Amino acid sequence: MNRDNLTSEFLALERKLKMLLSEHKALKDEVKYLKNENEELRSSMKLxxxxxxxxxxxxxxxxxxxxxxxDQEDTVELKQVINEYIKEIDMCIAHLSE
Known part of the structure; x- marks a missing residue:
């Protein structure tokens, strides 16, 4: 092979290598983005x-x-007490989640 053929093959190989490295970086960035998105979605789903x-x-x-x-009066009072307990429990859960 002559020198010109070797040079042109080397340049073509170098171009292909740069393209592969560029594609590799783009894929790594995409994987990173998708992992972050996946984590956010999992967190949202858990919430x-x-x-x-x-x-x-x-x-x-x-x-x-x-x-x-x-009787009706006791029911209303019981509902209010239970609702207060539920609010307190929700606040405790929210506090523990932090």
Whole structure:
């Protein structure tokens, strides 16, 4: 092979190497971005699951209170007390989550 062919092959190889390195960097950046996005989505999903569980618990408690066989005045008072407990429990959970 003559010198010109070797030079042109070397330049072509160098160009291909630069393209591969550029593509590799772009893929690494994309993987990093996707990992961050995945972590954010997992965190968001966990928070939504916690909210859902809280609402389900509130619903169960409300259902229990509604089914109690007491007069109307006692029911209202009991609901208020239970709602206060729920608020306090939610604040404790929020505080512990921090």
């Amino acid at each position: 939504k699951d916690e909210h859902l569980n809280n609402f389900q618990n509130k619903f169960k408690i409300s259902k229990l209170v509604s089914n109690l066989a007491v």
